[in-house]
Amino acid sequence: MIEFRQVTKRYDSDHTALRQVNFHLDRGELAFLTGHSGAGKSTLLKLLMVMERPTAGEVVVGGQVLNRLPRRQIPYIRRHIGVVFQNHQLLFDRTVFDNVAMPLEVMGASPRDVGRRVRAALDKVGLLSKEKMNPLQLSGGEQQRVGIARAVVNKPPLLLADEPTGNLDPELSADIMNLFAQFSQVGVTVLIASHDLALINEMGRRTLTLDHGNLIAGGTPLQGGFRGR
Amino acid sequence: MAVDPSRKPRKPDVARGAKTSRSPWREQAESYFIHHRKVARDSASRLWQTPVASLMTWTVMGVALALPVALLLLLTSLQGVSSGWESGARVTAYMSLDANLEQTRKLADEIGADGRVAELELIDRDRALAEFRASSGLDDALDYLEENPLPHTLLITPEESARTADGVASLLMFIESMEGVERVQVDLGWLQRLNAMTDLLARAVWALAILLAAAVVLVIGNTVRLSIESRRDEILVAKLVGGTDGFVRRPFLYTGAWFGLGGGVVAWILLQLSLWWLSGPIERLAGLYSSDFSLSGLSFDGVFALIIAAMLLGWLGAWIAVKRHLDDIEPGEIAGG
Numbered sequence: 001m002i003e004f005r006q007v008t009k010r011y012d013s014d015h016t017a018l019r020q021v022n023f024h025l026d027r028g029e030l031a032f033l034t035g036h037s038g039a040g041k042s043t044l045l046k047l048l049m050v051m052e053r054p055t056a057g058e059v060v061v062g063g064q065v066l067n068r069l070p071r072r073q074i075p076y077i078r079r080h081i082g083v084v085f086q087n088h089q090l091l092f093d094r095t096v097f098d099n100v101a102m103p104l105e106v107m108g109a110s111p112r113d114v115g116r117r118v119r120a121a122l123d124k125v126g127l128l129s130k131e132k133m134n135p136l137q138l139s140g141g142e143q144q145r146v147g148i149a150r151a152v153v154n155k156p157p158l159l160l161a162d163e164p165t166g167n168l169d170p171e172l173s174a175d176i177m178n179l180f181a182q183f184s185q186v187g188v189t190v191l192i193a194s195h196d197l198a199l200i201n202e203m204g205r206r207t208l209t210l211d212h213g214n215l216i217a218g219g220t221p222l223q224g225g226f227r228g229r
Numbered sequence: 230m231a232v233d234p235s236r237k238p239r240k241p242d243v244a245r246g247a248k249t250s251r252s253p254w255r256e257q258a259e260s261y262f263i264h265h266r267k268v269a270r271d272s273a274s275r276l277w278q279t280p281v282a283s284l285m286t287w288t289v290m291g292v293a294l295a296l297p298v299a300l301l302l303l304l305t306s307l308q309g310v311s312s313g314w315e316s317g318a319r320v321t322a323y324m325s326l327d328a329n330l331e332q333t334r335k336l337a338d339e340i341g342a343d344g345r346v347a348e349l350e351l352i353d354r355d356r357a358l359a360e361f362r363a364s365s366g367l368d369d370a371l372d373y374l375e376e377n378p379l380p381h382t383l384l385i386t387p388e389e390s391a392r393t394a395d396g397v398a399s400l401l402m403f404i405e406s407m408e409g410v411e412r413v414q415v416d417l418g419w420l421q422r423l424n425a426m427t428d429l430l431a432r433a434v435w436a437l438a439i440l441l442a443a444a445v446v447l448v449i450g451n452t453v454r455l456s457i458e459s460r461r462d463e464i465l466v467a468k469l470v471g472g473t474d475g476f477v478r479r480p481f482l483y484t485g486a487w488f489g490l491g492g493g494v495v496a497w498i499l500l501q502l503s504l505w506w507l508s509g510p511i512e513r514l515a516g517l518y519s520s521d522f523s524l525s526g527l528s529f530d531g532v533f534a535l536i537i538a539a540m541l542l543g544w545l546g547a548w549i550a551v552k553r554h555l556d557d558i559e560p561g562e563i564a565g566g
Contacts, residue, residue, distance in 0.1 A: 077471075091466060
């Protein structure tokens, strides 16, 4: 599903965010991405979302080499990648329903489809009863779950999460992680950037560890049982 | 391993497995139009939500549009005057000095018999001298002259059918070719002056119209830029979830067009009001000149064209703003750390 081939990302001449990173994630695999702050986690996610382009090497998502993707094709790639943010990026000028509906709207789904799929996604995260509320009225954990519903509403084959549990207490964090695990069980590839090592260890999944732009652990799926440092 | 196909399969190699794009083409088109309608309605209601600000923008646009249109209307009215010039055209034929009165009478009969001539007046040289004496005040000077220096004169009013530029020209040639006619004159001086003035005015109006249209585009561009800034988050999210540039632009282009619509309507109202206000004095003035000049308002087509033009200008302004500022908003900074 995801493949990094000798990927290097250099911002300025003196700042190299990723150095020759190699790894490969299969369909339905759930993996964590960890490392100290500034190790390159965000850069790696940005490369996957084509917010940035690699300086060298190739980023492949679903068989498409993203380096050579023309700018106007980027939106179509993003429609196949669900993203969950630490600050969830919800819009407070519209209802929960309208927030979740955005990915469907940009691809021109019919209103009937939108209604059906948004409710299915909200049901999945347990917020069906709050579809008409403003996200501001929800708690932090609920807001995060709205963000997740939005990320999965068009059933993307790839789900990325950037510190999805950053602001949540451990109990809520475990809930959120369980949701991600469920998605991976139905074939969604999930990559979660996090430095919540306790939580990562508890999950016992493959963990990619970055250190100053180098992938120092978890590069091969054979070491699937590798747990953090 | 295959990524889902694009819903709009632009690239053939991604258009494999049609798992999610099973909706037929018709349904796609339908939801596209539904989306357009929704965006259009949404943009309009956003303008309504800030009525004072919107009204001010509309008024600025309305004033900027009404001014050149009013001048254009004045111009067409003036051109109407000059295209009716033939009614005032009279051809004056001066006989040569050695032509006597009898000869002139014969000639006058001949010319008067021509189908193109409606009226003909003969002013003999004695009467001409008397009139000149009376009007010029050169009484004494004229007494020194041994003989009358003025020729016999024919004043010819063309028939209505001959009152075209060509008709008058051919009549002129005909009269000129007659024996004994020294010189033929058409009094068009004032008309040429008016024409020159309207030409000048036309250029000035067009220059003004272009400047004001540019101003309208800039005003709308700036207003839309502010609206882009205030909807920054929304744009970021739309780009993140795969909104195309077209999708992101659409609401702002509609906003520009709605600004244009409002501006066009305001311009039309301003024009009607000033026309109503001016029509009385203009009628009186025209009456004093015994002219049937009147200031014509905008026709239905004209109003339609004005509003369409205003919407296009608004759209253009929005497009420029969107082009300049939307590309700056890239979701790069979202994933921090």
